Amino acid sequence: MGSGNNPIYTGVPEKDVFALHFLQTLSNLRTQIPFSSPDKTKDRVKKIKKAAYVSMARAAGGTNRLWSRSLLHQAAKRNNKNVRLSRRRKRVTWPRRNRRDPVEEPAAERLRNLVPGGGAMETSKLMEETAHYIKCLSMQVKVMQCLVDGLSPK
């Protein structure tokens, strides 16, 4: 899946990149956490979900994308208090008023809540990030679905 026809670059890597990252993350998970009893499935599920997102963020371009950067940041923050501050190109500032008050602001607000790192973006940048995010998400879903299908008995 390469970049589309639009001049804005929103290409994502192929499926195997996502698969590789995901499996790597899963194996890390396995070595970190010994098998726990079934009552702790919720915990496991959460960990796996987080692993999925983190692997997706890594696969999708590491720190090149704002949403992936913020996702990795959030994940790291939850793990340990010491977050290595990566070099940021620009600080997070309140976008100036005239950049955030178009006609479609209420809907954009919801989008900001959904897409990681959305609170700090202009609306146009938000849409671009959303497009890339959607592509990566669908790729990740495909990978996970393939994994589940291929590995389930019967």
Added chain:
Amino acid sequence: MNSSLLTPSSSSSSPHHLQSPATFDHDDFLQNFFSSAPWPSSALDDDAPPPTSDSSLAGFHHHDVDSRNQITMIPLSHHNPNDAVDVNAIYSGFSAGSLPFHFPQGSGGGVMKQSHTQTQSQATASTTTGGTAATPQTKPKVRARRGQATDPHSIAERLRRERIAERMKSLQELVPNGNKTDKASMLDEIIDYVKFLQLQVKVLSMSRLGGAASVSSQISEDAGGSNENTSGENQTTAKMTEHQVAKLMEEDMGSAMQYLQGKGLCLMPISLATTISTATCPSRNPLISAVKEAGVPLSPNAATTPVVNVKGASVVTVKDASSVSKP
């Protein structure tokens, strides 16, 4: 001449269909037009012969875009209502871009004035096309050019809106059901789609990879696990697997194979298994002999490989070369 001339020259395709008159010849008209050198509003009245005036304006547009930014379409205001339709077509041709037009099809002069102010407030792409053509005027005074309507703020605003619209269009292709023309509903669709995808990730991480605890998965965890397990433990778990496999084999061989595969095990004749195990690691013999059926773990060697066991469905990554190949 053919009808294609009515499409604006600056933009490749205008989504709004122009009801263009089929033919016209613009040569006569152009001569008339260009003969009158400056383009004061009042002068144009007399020059334009009424029957060819609509088509002439289209031809006029072509030259206009390149040369003149400030052209007044005075004749428009004096059209009779019958021509209002064509006038709208031409007018939309002038605005070179994908602006939604709401042209009331009423009488001439008032109509043009309304639409003029409307498009002036809406014009976005016109900045890129270099200030297309004519603003119909009823006053002899020259208005501000379209595309530089009032001040830098509105230009920036327009640019920004244009950028947003462009990205919305690309998002539209990604999202299923992206055929809504309304921006608000399109945004709703996008939001719903993102939520749906996130939910899918959550469900998938729950379903097989995360969640449903089952005895077999517990077995697979231990059986396929690292080889630090005591042989006794291995024996019991192997026996349970054995029973399971036997049960499955009664119904259907394929399902049994898949079950084994799910555990990262494969089926092989005992002789082969013993040969392999004795060849690689003699200490494994007790384990092998305990297994009546030939359900051999895929990493028979003592010195191997981290095995990734995802609960419920084992993913065995076998890295040693001497292992049995997976079925």
